[in-house]
């Protein structure tokens with residue numbers, strides 16, 4: 001066992017070791033010489049499927065409780081404080097059959113982190129007072145998601161399956177399922193559950209760090225040998241997910257957010273044993289094709305659907321739902337059975353054709369490349385991935401399992417297609433006006449179940465293939481050769497290749513990550529996209545229409561290792577492409593060539609306009625905290641208005657008006673581009689020619705324009721109550737902004753956030769249980785530093801949240817006065833460690849450089865200026881800063897779902913008053 005070898009990428013310099021401790025704990029150790037941090041992740045084969053039937057949510061509750069004190073570290077906040085003070089982060093989740101825990105931390109604190117982490121699993125305390133508090137926390141987590149459609153629909157799914165299958169259980173839990181029972185308290189139950197389920201032989205652990213493997217092995221043995229091993233492996237799940245009468249049915253479900261979707265699902269057995277062939281994802285690729293002659297193209301031409309995705313669906317140790325999901329148009333909703341019939345025509349085409357080996361080999365080649373030129377990730381991501389993979393793959397495939405793709409044995413392809421039958425099918429119709437006669441438990445989702453007519457199911461099974469449908473064509477974006485730049489081509493900094501009034505191009509050939517990939521960013525500044533609210537709304541619709549058209553034309557690129565992304569960005573539109581550099585410039589040329597083509601039909605305009613309006617209307621149903629944040633952003637950035645305003649503006653927009661807008665859109669444009677990655681100088685030159693030629697074809701071009709921004713400086717404390725729906729949670733967002741943009745201010749704001757974040761969470765959530773969603777964030781607006789506190793509560797109104805926060809500020813300031821020098825240094829070191837994080841991947845580096853250009857940081861030196869400011873920051877200066885920042889008269893916005901508290905000296909304003917004042921400044 002000791003010497004089992006893991007297959008790894010030829011370009012992966014990390015060292016791996018697999019071992020099994022005496023207590024049965026399986027461990028993978030990863031030595032990564034250049035890792036920024038050390039990380040650990042532990043997965044256990046216990047999840048909500050294991051909940052006792054009278055205590056649904058117990059596994060989830062246990063996951064929360066493990067963090068709240070253990071024998072050697074009894075203080076409930078200890079783990080969290082230790083991790084965040086040493087530049088780390090941590091989290092956990094509970095799934096169906098597994099629970100997962102992880103953290104990262106600066107190297108020299110890995111021992112301390114591991115000691116606490118391991119103690120959580122070997123000697124948790126389950127202190128009575130925290131059992132009580134955490135039950136409330138689970139209740140708040142549950143109630144926060146009451147209107148979340150994925151949860152609401154999930155619950156209906158659970159009620160329509162074999163009730164004996166554990167998937168039918170309620171996974172989250174709440175105060176009711178976790179109540180104390182007459183002879184059995186929750187504390188007793190959670191202790192018992194821990195003893196009956198947690199055992200080292202069910203766990204898999206991954207440690208990653210810059211320490212040598214022998215040292216990592218020592219850490220694993222030192223800290224994890226004490227984990228109890230007293231349980232057998234879990235028996236396999238054999239109860240079937242569906243009973244016969246639960247097939248051939250249709251679920252009609254009314255969503256909370258307006259939408260029209262059809263989900264067709266086919267039941268499969270456990271697909272995991274076939275992982276070496278990736279056939280399920282290959283079949284999903286064939287059905288999910290969006291190019292010419294695809295199922296989607298056919299259904300779009302008949303105006304029945306807007307989008308299609310294939311291959312999703314729930315998945316566990318003895319079941320898999322293979323789903324094909326459609327976003328419906330109004331006509332599609334009325335004729336959804338025609339869509340199902342078209343799907344069966346496509347399936348007929350697949351079953352009648354021989355195994356499409358050439359297409360399979362295309363997928364295989366891509367997957368091989370992504371393994372060969374694997375993208376490095378953070379230590380934390382590696383730990384998380386491998387600890388999970390250890391639960392699923394044999395040792396050799398712990399790294400390689402997701403990439404292994406072999407030609408399948410004869411007959412397997414047809415065998416899998418054989419599950420996609422009408423008598424093995426269920427439909428889910430999710431729409432606002434479906435007939436309902438039931439209400440799902442816990443989430444109150446209105447729904448109904450009907451049987452599908454046998455005659456129709458029979459018809460589907462004999463559906464003929466349609467000539468309009470074909471298999472995907474060979475991919476024209478898929479070059480068979482990829483090559484790497486020589487190391488000598490590497491550029492240490494990005495250089496500006498072109499600097500003209502209307503065009504700027506930056507280039508950085510980068511060989512650091514030894515990947516044949518690259519990124520191109522292109523910002524089109526379009527003055528006619530952002531001067532009025534009508535232009536802002538029309539521009540967003542224009543981008544939707546462009547994307548809709550590109551979906552079909554450029555789909556092949558997205559399946560050839562290329563990505564493109566078009567979105568509205570400040571004063572115009574931004575285009576990004578990424579992936580393999582071979583053929584990427586061709587993709588960008590294709591995009592640019594088709595971009596000015598104004599040929600949208602009025603029908604498509606109307607359909608997408610309605611879809612976008614519906615999407616914006618739905619945002620009013622977002623979580624209150626999210627709504628308050630978008631209000632904040634709209635107040636301070638006039639070119640980023642609230643969605644309700646965009647929605648009412650777009651409703652009024654006629655097709656004729658839109659065409660006018662479009663004709664002027666590309667006038668006076670300015671282009672700024674950046675290439676980063678496996679790009680030789682010749683590629684940059686080619687891009688220069690491409691962009692110059694393209695600009696000459698457009699009507700006119702202009703220069704860059706500055707962004708508009710509002711400041712709250714000298715405003716004093718202001719309370720803004722937003723109109724909210726009465727039934728939703730209470731929420732408060734507190735925003736403090738800097739008075740000037742400087743590296744020194746940035747350092748102070750970041751440090752304040754770093755120090756206050758875990759304390760605010762611990763005080764308001766863990767100790768006071770005021771809400772589930774509690775936190776702070778460093779929130780700069782157009783590079784002006786800012787700090788936000790947010791809290792959302794199901795039962796406490798905003799004034800209560802306000803008083804709790806003000807009290808927290810006061811107490812925090814007192815603590816800070818007593819701050820010792822070495823504690824202050826620890827804080828600074830923790831933040832410096834975060835800032836010092838090197839780019840872990842090419843894409844992280846590319847994004848960082850592009851962001852710097854967007855901030856006007858042409859020397860790419862802002863981060864090092866902040867680091868320097870932080871290093872030289874004196875304790876007393878930081879205390880002075882905090883005293884000013886948290887004083888009652890500082891400029892601060894309170895965005896709240898409720899009116900201001902009485903007896904406070906914040907000014908109350910409404911949105912119009914505030915907007916007026918802000919636009920004067």
Ligand SMILES: [Zn+2]
Pocket residue numbers: 060064141
């Ligand atoms: Zn939770």
